[in-house]
Amino acid sequence: MTSKEKTGDAQREPLTPSEERVADFAQRDPLRFATITAAEIAAQTMTSDATVARTARKLGHAGIREWKRLCADSVDRAIGLDSNLRTQLSRLPERDEEGGQAIAIKRILSTSARSLVDLGDHLDTETFAEAVRAISEAGTATTFGLGTGFLAAEYLSLSLERTGIRSRATTGSGHMLADVFPRLQHEDVSVIVAPRLLTTDVLWHLEESLKRCHATVLISSAAPRRDVAEHLLHLSLPSEDDASMNRMICTFALIDVLAYELARLVPARAVERSAEVQKIRDRVNRLRKK
Structure with a gap:
């Protein structure tokens, strides 16, 4: 104001x-x-x-x-979500415009593709490598997010588990964080997923992670304060206007890249865990056929 x-x-x-x-x-x-x-x-x-x-x-x-x-x-x-939606709709043709649907599909997918290219062009590879190393060596990787950020944090946690890294996804705000913070241990890595902005609760979790954990990774298009940024590993998402609608796409893509790089770092561990998961799936399938 x-x-x-x-x-x-x-x-x-x-x-x-x-x-x-x-x-x-x-x-x-x-x-x-x-x-x-x-x-x-x-x-x-x-x-x-x-x-x-x-x-x-x-x-x-x-x-x-x-x-x-x-x-x-x-x-x-x-x-806000309504502002983002209005911005996106303003860039698309009217529904009754000739060929409008086909044009809309191409524009939306093209914008998403440009966002992914932008992510690849601007991702700091040194910071990415440090994050991979820190997560690989962690006792546990604790992922945290709010709203859609938590959905990505859950996906990240599952992806890490499938590469053989112990992980758990957490969320919460206000008083609920009193139960989350004690779970952060010194040998852990805290990965905070906040694609769009750093809210008060996300900033609080960020500061507590820096105090309690061996390393802290932030996945966000928002830049943290300079005094905080120098102590964490910031995997920055595209922040340009054209990318604003596609940050979740970039977030999940970045998580996939992290998971594959972690699997490539210790392939035997990743393959062993994947094989274990597949055995359980096969068992479930046999039970369902009975």
Whole structure:
């Protein structure tokens, strides 16, 4: 929420240079502003808690909490599911347009293909190799995600299990994270799947993983704070507008690449686990035929 959205320039009390830095930060990065503390906002803007609170009042907000809530709401409107759907539909032909369905199919699939090519072109291979090595050597790989991110985290956990790596998928927010964090052990690798954005709960899990685990891997198109990024392995997804609808496709593709690379690293282990799974499947099939 910008200062102009909240109150007119002529109506508000003039901001000092330090207060302008706080207001500019909220306008430039509303998601981050909404998900960090007042002390962290002050540190980011080289001001103080008091300056942050004073800026909120001058802009017409009841307090910092209200300002942060409005920033969060503005992010939701900008990147919400309805906004994404409207953007995608605006790029497609009308249903009654001649050849509209065929055109739509080609455009959607072409966009998905471009996203995968972009993923391959921009993936940091050194970071990817470090992530593969860390997961391969982990006591357990704990995967975490929220919403559709959890679906990908479950798929990743299953893929790791099939290569012979012990893994478990977790999810949860708020108080539920109190049961998740104690499961993170020092010898573990925590893999956090957040394709689209880093919510407060995802950031909290990220910070706890860095404290508790041997290594932390983030799969996301969103960039973490610089002080956090230097301590984790960030497998970055495409973030361009054309790729915004295809991040889940890129996420699952990246998981497949991870799984195959882990299997290639220790092929005997992966083949043994796959054979074990297949034996169980064969047994189930025989029982069903009886």
